[in-house]
Amino acid sequence: MSRELFRFKGGVHPPEHKAESTSRPIHAAPLPKKLVIPLRQHIGNPAKPVVEVGERVLKGQMIAAADGYISTAVHASSSGTVAAIDLQPVPHISGLPDLCITIETDGRDEWVAHAPLDYQAMESPQLRMQLRDLGLAGLGGAVFPSAVKLDPGASHACPTLIINGGECEPWITCDDMLMRHHADEILQGVAIMRHLLGSTEILVGIEDNKPEALDSMRSAAAKLDFAVEVVKVPARYPGGGAKQMIETLTGKQVPSGKLSTDIGIQVFNVGTSYALARAIHHGEPLISRLVTVTGHVLRPQNFEVLIGTPMHTLITLAGDRDGTTGVLMGGPMMGVPVPNLDVPVVKATNCILVKSKELFPPLPKALPCIRCTRCADACPAELQPQELFRFAKAGDFGRAQEYHLFDCIECGCCSYVCPSHIPLVDFYRYAKGEIWAREKDKRAADLARERHEFRQFRQEREKKEKAEKLAAKAQAKRAELAAVPAAEGAAVSDADAKKALIAAALARAQAKKTDTAPKNVDQLTPEQLHQIEEIEARRTKIRELARKPLESEEKKP
Amino acid sequence: MLAAIGVMAILAVAIGLVLGWSAIRFKVEGNPLAEKIDAILPQTQCGQCGFPGCRPYAEAIAKGEADINQCPPGGEEGVKKLAELLGVEPKPLDETHGTPKPKSVAFIDENTCIGCTLCIQACPVDAISGAAKQMHTIITAECTGCELCLPPCPVDCISMVPIAEDLPHWKWKHPVVMMKQIAETEDA
Numbered sequence: 001m002s003r004e005l006f007r008f009k010g011g012v013h014p015p016e017h018k019a020e021s022t023s024r025p026i027h028a029a030p031l032p033k034k035l036v037i038p039l040r041q042h043i044g045n046p047a048k049p050v051v052e053v054g055e056r057v058l059k060g061q062m063i064a065a066a067d068g069y070i071s072t073a074v075h076a077s078s079s080g081t082v083a084a085i086d087l088q089p090v091p092h093i094s095g096l097p098d099l100c101i102t103i104e105t106d107g108r109d110e111w112v113a114h115a116p117l118d119y120q121a122m123e124s125p126q127l128r129m130q131l132r133d134l135g136l137a138g139l140g141g142a143v144f145p146s147a148v149k150l151d152p153g154a155s156h157a158c159p160t161l162i163i164n165g166g167e168c169e170p171w172i173t174c175d176d177m178l179m180r181h182h183a184d185e186i187l188q189g190v191a192i193m194r195h196l197l198g199s200t201e202i203l204v205g206i207e208d209n210k211p212e213a214l215d216s217m218r219s220a221a222a223k224l225d226f227a228v229e230v231v232k233v234p235a236r237y238p239g240g241g242a243k244q245m246i247e248t249l250t251g252k253q254v255p256s257g258k259l260s261t262d263i264g265i266q267v268f269n270v271g272t273s274y275a276l277a278r279a280i281h282h283g284e285p286l287i288s289r290l291v292t293v294t295g296h297v298l299r300p301q302n303f304e305v306l307i308g309t310p311m312h313t314l315i316t317l318a319g320d321r322d323g324t325t326g327v328l329m330g331g332p333m334m335g336v337p338v339p340n341l342d343v344p345v346v347k348a349t350n351c352i353l354v355k356s357k358e359l360f361p362p363l364p365k366a367l368p369c370i371r372c373t374r375c376a377d378a379c380p381a382e383l384q385p386q387e388l389f390r391f392a393k394a395g396d397f398g399r400a401q402e403y404h405l406f407d408c409i410e411c412g413c414c415s416y417v418c419p420s421h422i423p424l425v426d427f428y429r430y431a432k433g434e435i436w437a438r439e440k441d442k443r444a445a446d447l448a449r450e451r452h453e454f455r456q457f458r459q460e461r462e463k464k465e466k467a468e469k470l471a472a473k474a475q476a477k478r479a480e481l482a483a484v485p486a487a488e489g490a491a492v493s494d495a496d497a498k499k500a501l502i503a504a505a506l507a508r509a510q511a512k513k514t515d516t517a518p519k520n521v522d523q524l525t526p527e528q529l530h531q532i533e534e535i536e537a538r539r540t541k542i543r544e545l546a547r548k549p550l551e552s553e554e555k556k557p
Numbered sequence: 558m559l560a561a562i563g564v565m566a567i568l569a570v571a572i573g574l575v576l577g578w579s580a581i582r583f584k585v586e587g588n589p590l591a592e593k594i595d596a597i598l599p600q601t602q603c604g605q606c607g608f609p610g611c612r613p614y615a616e617a618i619a620k621g622e623a624d625i626n627q628c629p630p631g632g633e634e635g636v637k638k639l640a641e642l643l644g645v646e647p648k649p650l651d652e653t654h655g656t657p658k659p660k661s662v663a664f665i666d667e668n669t670c671i672g673c674t675l676c677i678q679a680c681p682v683d684a685i686s687g688a689a690k691q692m693h694t695i696i697t698a699e700c701t702g703c704e705l706c707l708p709p710c711p712v713d714c715i716s717m718v719p720i721a722e723d724l725p726h727w728k729w730k731h732p733v734v735m736m737k738q739i740a741e742t743e744d745a
Contacts, residue, residue: 040724094727096727426732455682
């Protein structure tokens with residue numbers, strides 16, 4: 001029965017700190033007065049607002065629609081009125097604001113009409129469209145639109161489906177609690193994924209530090225009419241990373257620059273599976289998720305939180321304490337500092353980790369790299385972090401890419417083991433950002449070059465066309481004029497023809513001038529006309545006067 | 558003796574034919590060096606280098622008629638890349654051709670615009686849409702920020718707006734800055 005497991009390279013064993021937040025049951029966080037719902041909560045294009053300021057919205061109503069293939073919709077988490085659609089602070093390391101829809105809740109929590117979907121009777125593309133409109137995105141951290149991942153594609157069959165219950169990052173327990181209490185629903189979601197992907201082998205990987213979750217998932221899996229193998233995997237950070245989970249369970253490695261679907265494997269987080277089951281069997285869009293609030297708080301625990309709830313309300317609920325030194329969204333290894341606590345909970349928020357000096361002593365000053373290669377031993381992506389650091393620091397991004405910078409999963413193992421306390425991952429993030437920015441600039445330059453070249457081509461063409469047109473016209477006129485005198489029996493030279501042309505044009509211009517009488521004097525009284533005449537007479541007089549001295553001056557020399 | 562000379566002569570003719578044929582068959586169109594230089598230039602087509610566009614400047618550099626430090630939008634980094642490509646020492650930007658400015662796009666004040674089309678004719682990348690006596694507007698995604706539309710405008714309704722840093726444009730700063738900050742706060 002027990003499956004042969006494989007060991008991925010590297011990894012670390014940071015203190016787990018999981019027991020703090022698993023001792024209390026899941027609480028539903030109360031409805032806040034104001035929900036701030038960002039439109040960019042997923043990877044891909046941000047959603048496009050479909051409501052207006054002042055409009056009343058119901059719980060679960062779509063307030064912003066997916067824009068493009070890699071995108072997903074955003075919904076109102078409760079009923080109320082749209083108070084604003086503007087830039088608001090969001091949980092992002094930069095502290096920059098982003099477009100959000102603010103809803104003032106009315107406390108009635110009134111649902112929009114929603115119904116379960118009969119997924120077995122639906123066509124796959126249609127079902128995926130529905131899932132996109134229900135706002136599903138991966139809840140493991142990357143928030144990639146699930147509808148895209150549920151497309152096996154024409155050539156990629158997806159025989160293996162892995163449900164990731166690894167949750168390897170310290171402090172976070174939301175997936176653990178979800179598996180303990182909602183195992184049946186998670187597996188209902190798995191059934192839908194199996195239907196869409198046509199998978200034949202289904203594995204659920206759970207780290208061995210979650211025995212309750214393992215038991216709960218195993219007993220739920222035993223009730224199913226298809227085979228789901230719940231596998232206990234050894235706890236080692238980052239064993240919950242998708243690529244690491246694949247290697248542990250199957251022994252296969254995802255090749256550099258490829259996707260797991262290229263080797264016939266798709267991975268979903270347990271939270272995503274749960275959200276999928278809620279969407280299909282209840283018609284509920286993704287408007288809430290489990291969030292672990294832990295660290296330096298009085299009552300660390302998990303909350304069922306509506307998307308858009310301000311983070312400070314959750315910290316208050318868990319009991320805030322003095323001596324807070326900062327808040328992370330996510331765990332201590334990969335989490336990002338939250339710039340201010342008014343920012344809302346988003347689809348990616350799995351944990352709110354409150355820091356204190358005792359729990360997270362400030363990092364000592366970074367020292368120079370001594371090239372001890374402890375980072376290389378710890379790196380689960382089998383990279384050479386010390387080399388990547390050297391290239392990133394020096395701005396040698398080409399070499400960094402040669403050393404497979406983009407295979408880095410930013411797990412933080414290298415920084416964790418670094419005896420010089422160098423924030424290595426920050427350097428990799430910096431290098432990745434620079435490379436992306438350069439690629440973007442390159443694309444913009446290519447576009448500008450193309451447009452400039454086309455403009456030059458167009459101007460050339462227009463010039464040529466104009467010249468041709470003029471030549472044709474002149475030719476025609478000449479032929480016409482030549483025909484008239486020929487009829488009269490007189491031979492006309494080319495120069496004469498040209499002269500005649502000019503004379504004709506002059507006559508036309510003259511006729512036009514005399515024809516156009518000023519139209520604004522049509523409806524005037526005789527007195528007014530008389531006045532105008534007087535003024536005109538005065539003007540001609542002045543004009544003559546003005547001309548006279550000039551003429552006299554001209555005569556002088 | 559004669560046979561040897563004969564063999565050598567035949568060989569010479571055969572090789573000559575092959576070389577002659579390949580010179581025609583594999584002839585490289587255009588100047589490959591100018592292509593490479595053009596790929597480094599930022600393609601703003603602003604003409605600050607003194608040439609009517611990036612391509613003519615690239616050709617001038619390739620011929621040795623222009624220096625590598627005449628492109629302010631490319632900045633010091635552009636000069637460095639050109640120096641690397643051409644195997645010469647990098648030099649500071651020539652300030653007579655202008656100084657690097659933050660990346661901007663043109664913006665037309667639509668209330669002031671009289672629809673004269675002069676800016677449309679000046680734009681090197683066709684990034685202005687409009688027609689005679691119709692309001693003009695900039696296609697922001699295609700504007701290179703060359704400022705060539707500013708001088709022809711008779712009502713001065715075009716201004717350059719620096720691209721503000723927002724979430725999609727944000728990128729990680731060099732971490733050394735942050736590390737220094739940590740060190741400073743500790744020292745304090």
